[in-house]
Amino acid sequence: QVQLVESGGGLVQPGVSLRLSCAASGSIDSRYAMGWYRQAPGKQRELVAAIISPGTTNYANSVKGRFTISRDNAKNMVYLQMNSLEPEDTAVYYCNAGRDLVGLVVSPKYDYWGQGTQVTVSS
Numbered sequence: 001q002v003q004l005v006e007s008g009g010g011l012v013q014p015g016v017s018l019r020l021s022c023a024a025s026g027s028i029d030s031r032y033a034m035g036w037y038r039q040a041p042g043k044q045r046e047l048v049a050a051i052i053s054p055g056t057t058n059y060a061n062s063v064k065g066r067f068t069i070s071r072d073n074a075k076n077m078v079y080l081q082m083n084s085l086e087p088e089d090t091a092v093y094y095c096n097a098g099r100d101l102v103g104l105v106v107s108p109k110y111d112y113w114g115q116g117t118q119v120t121v122s123s
Contacts, residue, residue: 002026002112004095009117012085020080022095022114030073032098032110036080038091038119045094047103049080058101062088085121092116 008020020036035050049069051057057069068081078095098110105111 002028002097002110004097004112004114006093006095006114006117009093009119011120011122013123014086014121016085017081017083018085018119020082020093020095020117020119022078022080024076024078024095024097028076028097029110032106033100034071034078035096035099035101035103036069036078037094037096037103038089039094039116040091043091047099048093050099050101050103051078052101056101082119085119087121087123090119090121092118 003025005023006020012018033050033052036048037045038048039045047060048063049059049067051069051071066084070079094116095114097112098106100106
């Protein structure tokens with residue numbers, strides 16, 4: 001089992017930055033990708049960014065150039081640095097362990113989600 005706990009969300013104004021953190025514990029396998037997903041009201045959950053290693057990442061087109069995902073395997077942490085936030089970024093952000101770089105399940109036995117953290121971008 002893997003436990004994921006997100007933090008760092010909040011209410012911010014457009015244009016500012018925010019960093020989300022995901023703390024992982026349990027039977028972590030660093031060979032699997034980790035990712036950030038988001039779900040806005042009335043919409044499906046979507047992939048924001050995913051990472052296997054520093055040079056192997058994937059981003060949604062809507063966040064390319066603004067968001068950066070990073071991973072610290074020694075600390076079992078995953079981060080999402082979000083710059084130039086827009087109202088369209090408002091959503092609950094979830095951390096995932098196990099899905100691949102495009103959001104597909106690799107192994108049903110290794111597909112974990114955190115409880116989510118709310119990000120609201122509004123003036």
